[in-house]
Amino acid sequence: MKFEELYNIAKSVLNPKQISKNSYAGSVAVAILSDNGKVYKGVCIDTPCSMGFCAEHAAIAAMITDGESRVKKVIAVYQDGTIIPPCGRCREFICQIHDDNYKCEVMVKDNTVLTINDLLPVRWE
Ligand SMILES: [Zn+2]
Structure with missing residues (x-):
């Protein structure tokens, strides 16, 4: 699956909105292509007191729930x-959930794809 398709999938779940007095969600969306060929989606949740989480976390939780942890490709899209x-x-979270995820491809901006290894060149183990 090409990044262009993943971009469109991520963009399709963008839904920025205020969900309560102090909290917002959906301003960033992520699509993750896993080793099983499935795409997992997620959006960010922004709350006070640092209780929210990034869109990557939501997508990874869905992926782990489905029994997968090997990430092949990741893309995040702002609203x-x-x-x-x-x-x-x-970056660290992706790296920690599967030993081979340092090889996964991340589109970091238009026409630029790096690996987690590029983004975290000196990792602790
Ligand atoms: Zn994050």
Whole structure:
């Protein structure tokens, strides 16, 4: 599956909105292609007191729930359609859930694909 398709899948679940007095959700969406060929989607949840989480976390939770943890490709899309790189925590999180995920491809901006290994070149183990 090409990144273009993953981009469209991620973009399709963008739904930025205020979900309560102090919380927002859906301004970033992610599509993850896993080793089993399935695509897992997620959106961010932004709450006070750092209780929310990134869209990557939501997609990874769905993937793990489905019994998968090997990530092949990841793309994150901001509400305006811009491709954005995963934050440092998500890079680490992706790396920690499967020993081979450092090889996964991440589209970090238009026409630029890096691996987690590129993004985390010196990892602790
Ligand atoms: Zn993140």
